[in-house]
Amino acid sequence: MFCFQCQETAGNKGCTKVGVCGKDENTANSQDLLIYVTKGLAEVLNKLENADSKYYDLISNNMFVTITNANFDEDHILDKVEETIKAKDELIKENNIEDLSDAGKYTTDDRDELKRKAIEVGVLNIVNEDERSLVELITYGLKGMAAYNHHANVLGYRNDQVDKFIAKTLEKTLKDDKDINDLINLTMETGKHGLMAMETLDKANTEKFGNPEITEVDFSAGENPAILISGHDLNDMEMLLEQTKGTGVDVYTHSEMLPANYYPKFKKYDHFHGNYGNSWWSQNDEFQKFNGPILMTTNCIVPLKKDNDYLDRLFTTGNAGYPGAKHINADENGHKDFSQIIEMAKSCKAPENLENTKIVGGFAHNQVEALAGDVVKEIKAGNIKKFVVMAGCDGRHKTRSYYTEFAEKLPEDYVILTAGCAKYRYNKLNLGDINGIPRVLDAGQCNDSYSLVKTALLLQDAFGLESVNDLPLEFNIAWYEQKAVIVLLALLSLGVKNIHLGPTLPAFLSETVVNFLVENFNIAPITNVEKDLEEFTA
Ligand code: SF4
Helix, strand or coil: CCECCCCCCHHHCCECCCCCCCCCHHHHHHHHHHHHHHHHHHHHHHCCCCCCHHHHHHHHHHHHHCCCCCECCHHHHHHHHHHHHHHHHHHHHHHCCCCCCHHHHCCCCCHHHHHHHHHHCCHHHCCCHHHHHHHHHHHHHHHHHHHHHHHHHHCCCCCHHHHHHHHHHHHHCCCCCCCHHHHHHHHHHHHHHHHHHHHHHHHHHHHHHCCCCCEEEECCCCCCCEEEEECCCHHHHHHHHHHHCCCCCEEEECHHHHHHHHCHHHHCCCCEEEECCCCHHHHHHHHHHHCCCEEECCCCCCCCCCCCCCHHHEEEECCCECCCCEEECECCCCCECCHHHHHHHHCCCCCCCCCCCEEEECCCHHHHHHHHHHHHHHHHCCCCCEEEECCECCCCCHHHHHHHHHHHHCCCCEEEEECCHHHHHCCCCCCCEECCEECEEECCCHHHHHHHHHHHHHHHHHCCCCCHHHCCEEEEEECCCHHHHHHHHHHHHCCCCCEEEECCCCCCCCHHHHHHHHHHHCCEECCCHHHHHHHHCC
16 A cells, blocks of 8 residues: 555655554555546546536545545445446446546456455556656545535535546546646646635535524533534535434534534524534544444544444444444435434433533634624724634644644734634634634634635735735645645635645655745745744734
């Protein structure tokens, strides 16, 4: 195996024996194979004038399955490989398609052959380091885009341009004669389409569930038995809330599902208790203490530790998977039956209380727009000096305490704009407010990063500035997995400069690619709190 797609990759070089995330060699190889056959399907699809959207959905789902911490189940992944080969072969046969690459032609229904092939198709097959770096940067961006695309798709929203771009770009990465400049252009195009995918998802979420609004979220536990829902899938959230209505079973969000608390539609459910626990990496202890069943809807699974005994309470759905956890599939209409989870919850003890904290969030673009007059007034009065975008991911490395310290030490006239689980590093610090405007404005999940773009454009407009780069706005982004990669590329496609990225620069960026990003966008790694604060407050 060789995997270097996330921030925690071994030695900031690559995981070669087992993933730091807990992914074993066979699972890593099967994910490489899934990407390979998905590229083959994309190539076939690109030869057709019109194709059923189910094939594009399959591509997005497959990409999502390979995102860090989404799926640890080799069998589940190989099932997806077989499904993809079958779909591809049907299209080839029905349309007499010829002249395909090896990935387009590859076919078998033998699992042993799949496992053999899986070893052959890793990222190190691209020998040129710069080519590999750009191909993987694009591929990881596509994985993030595919995740956002999938979430919009299950809510009935689709952007054909995004579907087609993913398929066309996957095929381009198969070509033997790759030109570095073409790959750089493709990287920027990936960012542009990432923004479109984020916009489509924002439309889907807000039209379906209402615009997020300022909300105080309770982190304490109640007395009823309950289900904990984690990951990012708001469609699953709605189905679970609907099916638990009147059962005596409460629902709590965990980690990236926290922003579900901000949506008007979900607030209407009396048995939606609040949030339980913190960022994804603290789940072993928190799931243990929750006592009831846990539903993982997307990535952010941490393998169980030896003393964890909640495997029989762990359920996965959608693109998430974990060996030994029960998986809930959707029926042909997209409906999921959560009755077995609800029945289990009824016989479980109520969650153990972890804390009595309350946090305030819900500052997605619509809410910020409603506050825009006040915000502009405070800026003009000099009470708000700058905004710092501290969005992105959290992770388990101790070095991430940088973000807590950075937030703590920011001058009191600085406001943090955030989205994603990075906020768990500072959302309980009680950083106060500036004349009623909280100093931490949480827009939601990493999936809601589009809101931060809208907020920046709103401020640019309010001040009549030519560029976002002229705003009193700094970017100190924390990354971990591939959805952060597409957010970064989306920001670059908008021309945003001077982004600080941490806790480390991605291992998959070669020196040449880093130099390109520095020269054109002035991207820089974080250094230490004092030095970075000095720079940001200069
Ligand atoms: Fe390593 Fe990250 Fe890949 Fe897991 S996802 S194997 S931690 S690089």
